[in-house]
Amino acid sequence: PVFFFFQSEAEGRSVTGALNFDPAPDAQTLYKAMKGLGTDEQAIIDVLTKRSNMQRQQIAKSFKGQFGKDLIESLKSELSGNFERLIVALMYSPFKYDAKELYDAMKGVGTSEGVIIEILASRTKAQIKEIIKAYKEEYGSDLEEDIKSETSGYFEQILVCLLQGERDNATLYVDTTLALQDAETLYAAGEKIQGTDEMQFITILCTRSATHLLKVFEEYQKLAGKSIEDSIKSETRGSLEDAMLAIVKCTRNVHCYFAERLYHALKGAGTHDGTLIRVIVSRSEVDLNLIKAEFKRIAGKSLSSMILILNLVKAHYSF
Structure with a gap:
């Protein structure tokens, strides 16, 4: 259901919105697409996937003003499944x-x-x-x-x-002494002792800036002889491990983090459509092109080609 985000991938664009935008005719197009028997899904796609989020909010306002109906509720009543989930996601700020x-x-x-x-x-x-x-x-x-x-x-x-x-209190200046101290604290809280002092990991990972944490991870590698990721994997389990690893990955490269989320959503048994929709919609006007580049590096193929293959398989087997 998310493939039409990639129709202009050759140009390298994510969603940027329409020039000379007027919400009134768009609202009328959507109304006509949902009026009477059947729904013109292609018309809905053509309008909503080619507008910015701010423009979609204006379309919803115009739709309410012209037809006295809530656009999200109208879409929900006409659509179903993952297509509904995607289109409704597009309509939220x-x-x-x-x-x-x-x-x-x-x-x-x-x-x-x-x-x-x-x-x-x-x-x-x-x-x-x-x-x-x-x-x-x-x-x-x-x-x-x-x-x-x-x-x-x-x-x-x-x-x-x-x-x-607190993690976003970013500064270009890094206190190298504090970074080394944090690295030593993490080492002492995990690899160096029997058991793990989880709160030390939580405090440092959640309260230090990204630039500071990158220095901490560098110093930690020297002290422990292994990456902070490897230590987290050996010292923690379950959702706590997932959360700590997510913080580290977002600190190192947030685009790579989302690319990995998409890759794991597409491969293996079952597909996590919710993750695909959420990541692509939420990053479409932020950094989707950078995420797509990281995805290609990780997967060896483009995100759009993997989604297209998945959609063809689903259609063939009626998933």
Whole structure:
């Protein structure tokens, strides 16, 4: 359902929006596409995937003004499956979309830890602040309290620390003495002792800037004779391990992190369509082209070609 994001891949563009934009005719096109029997899905694709998020918000406003209907609700009533999921995702503003994904990850039976980790580990301080605000406005609930109620132990603590957004206090200056001290603290908290002092890892990973952490990882490698990733893998398990590794990967190269998320969503048994949709929609106006370049390096083939092959297989076997 996400292949049409790549129709202009040869030009290397992600979603940039339409020039000479007027929301009124777009709203009329969408109304006609959903009026009467059947739905003109191609018309919906042609409009919504070629507009920026800000333009889609204006289309929704025009749709409500002209026809007295909520565009998202109209789309939901006409569409189904992953196509509905994608088109509805396009209609949310970025912060409301992240808030929705977090809410959906926690509601019902079980919690989708991977979704929460992905969003909180990859967003900036300013973005997290807006997500918390949007979550409160949309669901009348406190995001931190909901996360606390759905998680526990060190995993809960690392998510709550990420919510504070301290990691994004970026500066070009790095205190090399403090970086070495942090590396020694991490080494002493893991490889050097029986067991692991998880809170030391959580505190340093969640409160230091990316530039500082890169120096810490460099010094840690010298001390431990192994990467911080390898130590995390040997010292922790489960969702806590996933969260720590996500922070490290986002610190080293956030584009590579998302490329890996997409690669793992596409390979192996089953396909995680939710991850595909969320990553592509949320990064389409941010850094999708850079993610696509990293994906090709990792997978040896383009993201669009893998998605196209997957869609053909699904259509053939009626998945």
